[in-house]
Amino acid sequence: MSDSSVIEHGSTGAGRWLRERRNRIALWIAVVEAIIVAVAHDASRWTVMGLAAVALAVYLYWGRTAKSDLSRQLSWIFAASQVLAFIAAIIALIIGTLVLVVAGIFAAVALLILFTDRR
DSSP, X not given: OOOOOOOOTTOOHHHHHHHHHHHHHXXXXXXXXXXXXXXXXXXXXXXXXXXXXXXXXXXXXXXXXXXXXXXXXXHHHHHHHHHHHHHHHHHHHHHHHHHHHHHHHHHHHHHHHHHHOOO
Protein backbone atom coordinates (compact mmCIF):
# COMPACT_ATOMS: atom_id res chain seq x y z
CA MET A 1 0.00 0.00 0.00
CA SER A 2 1.23 3.43 -0.78
CA ASP A 3 0.70 6.38 1.52
CA SER A 4 -1.03 9.04 -0.55
CA SER A 5 -2.59 12.23 0.64
CA VAL A 6 -5.84 13.58 -0.70
CA ILE A 7 -5.73 17.00 -2.34
CA GLU A 8 -8.88 19.08 -2.07
CA HIS A 9 -10.57 19.95 -5.33
CA GLY A 10 -9.83 23.53 -6.37
CA SER A 11 -6.92 23.98 -3.98
CA THR A 12 -3.57 25.41 -4.98
CA GLY A 13 -0.09 24.82 -3.64
CA ALA A 14 0.01 28.27 -2.03
CA GLY A 15 -3.48 27.80 -0.63
CA ARG A 16 -2.59 24.44 0.92
CA TRP A 17 0.62 25.92 2.37
CA LEU A 18 -1.35 28.78 3.94
CA ARG A 19 -4.07 26.44 5.22
CA GLU A 20 -1.47 24.38 7.08
CA ARG A 21 -0.01 27.48 8.72
CA ARG A 22 -2.95 29.89 8.95
CA ASN A 23 -3.53 29.54 12.70
CA ARG A 24 0.07 30.42 13.50
CA ILE A 25 0.16 33.25 10.97
CA ALA A 26 -3.08 34.78 12.30
CA LEU A 27 -1.88 34.50 15.89
CA TRP A 28 1.46 36.16 15.15
CA ILE A 29 -0.21 38.98 13.22
CA ALA A 30 -2.53 39.54 16.20
CA VAL A 31 0.41 39.53 18.62
CA VAL A 32 2.33 42.09 16.58
CA GLU A 33 -0.76 44.25 16.17
CA ALA A 34 -1.54 44.12 19.90
CA ILE A 35 2.01 45.18 20.72
CA ILE A 36 1.80 48.06 18.24
CA VAL A 37 -1.50 49.21 19.73
CA ALA A 38 -0.05 48.99 23.25
CA VAL A 39 3.09 50.95 22.36
CA ALA A 40 1.93 53.44 19.71
CA HIS A 41 -0.83 55.68 20.91
CA ASP A 42 -1.71 56.70 17.36
CA ALA A 43 -3.16 53.25 16.65
CA SER A 44 -6.18 53.21 18.92
CA ARG A 45 -8.14 50.28 20.19
CA TRP A 46 -11.16 51.65 18.34
CA THR A 47 -9.26 51.41 15.05
CA VAL A 48 -8.52 47.75 15.78
CA MET A 49 -12.17 47.14 16.59
CA GLY A 50 -13.33 48.80 13.37
CA LEU A 51 -10.79 46.88 11.31
CA ALA A 52 -11.95 43.62 12.91
CA ALA A 53 -15.54 44.36 11.90
CA VAL A 54 -14.47 45.06 8.31
CA ALA A 55 -12.25 41.96 8.16
CA LEU A 56 -15.01 39.72 9.48
CA ALA A 57 -17.52 41.16 7.01
CA VAL A 58 -15.09 40.65 4.11
CA TYR A 59 -14.56 37.04 5.13
CA LEU A 60 -18.24 36.26 5.69
CA TYR A 61 -19.56 37.91 2.53
CA TRP A 62 -16.72 37.27 0.10
CA GLY A 63 -13.89 35.15 1.48
CA ARG A 64 -15.82 31.97 2.24
CA THR A 65 -17.17 31.75 -1.29
CA ALA A 66 -14.17 33.08 -3.20
CA LYS A 67 -13.23 30.93 -6.16
CA SER A 68 -9.53 31.22 -5.47
CA ASP A 69 -8.20 28.98 -2.70
CA LEU A 70 -5.48 31.54 -2.01
CA SER A 71 -8.10 34.28 -1.58
CA ARG A 72 -10.11 32.13 0.83
CA GLN A 73 -7.05 31.42 2.97
CA LEU A 74 -5.86 35.03 2.96
CA SER A 75 -9.30 36.35 3.89
CA TRP A 76 -9.53 33.79 6.71
CA ILE A 77 -6.11 34.81 8.04
CA PHE A 78 -7.06 38.50 7.80
CA ALA A 79 -10.36 37.98 9.64
CA ALA A 80 -8.94 35.67 12.31
CA SER A 81 -5.98 37.92 13.07
CA GLN A 82 -8.20 40.99 13.37
CA VAL A 83 -10.70 39.21 15.62
CA LEU A 84 -7.83 38.07 17.86
CA ALA A 85 -6.46 41.63 17.93
CA PHE A 86 -9.99 42.82 18.79
CA ILE A 87 -10.09 40.40 21.73
CA ALA A 88 -6.69 41.67 22.89
CA ALA A 89 -7.92 45.28 22.65
CA ILE A 90 -11.04 44.47 24.69
CA ILE A 91 -8.97 42.71 27.35
CA ALA A 92 -6.56 45.66 27.47
CA LEU A 93 -9.51 48.04 27.78
CA ILE A 94 -11.02 46.05 30.65
CA ILE A 95 -7.72 45.52 32.44
CA GLY A 96 -6.72 49.15 31.89
CA THR A 97 -9.99 50.31 33.43
CA LEU A 98 -9.64 47.78 36.24
CA VAL A 99 -6.14 49.07 37.00
CA LEU A 100 -7.49 52.62 37.23
CA VAL A 101 -10.30 51.51 39.57
CA VAL A 102 -7.88 49.61 41.81
CA ALA A 103 -5.48 52.59 41.82
CA GLY A 104 -8.40 54.83 42.84
CA ILE A 105 -9.32 52.46 45.67
CA PHE A 106 -5.71 52.38 46.86
CA ALA A 107 -5.56 56.18 46.76
CA ALA A 108 -8.80 56.47 48.72
CA VAL A 109 -7.60 54.02 51.36
CA ALA A 110 -4.25 55.83 51.59
CA LEU A 111 -6.01 59.17 52.06
CA LEU A 112 -8.33 57.65 54.64
CA ILE A 113 -5.37 56.28 56.59
CA LEU A 114 -3.52 59.58 56.24
CA PHE A 115 -6.42 61.72 57.46
CA THR A 116 -7.48 59.42 60.31
CA ASP A 117 -4.00 59.04 61.73
CA ARG A 118 -4.10 60.82 65.13
CA ARG A 119 -0.44 60.67 66.17
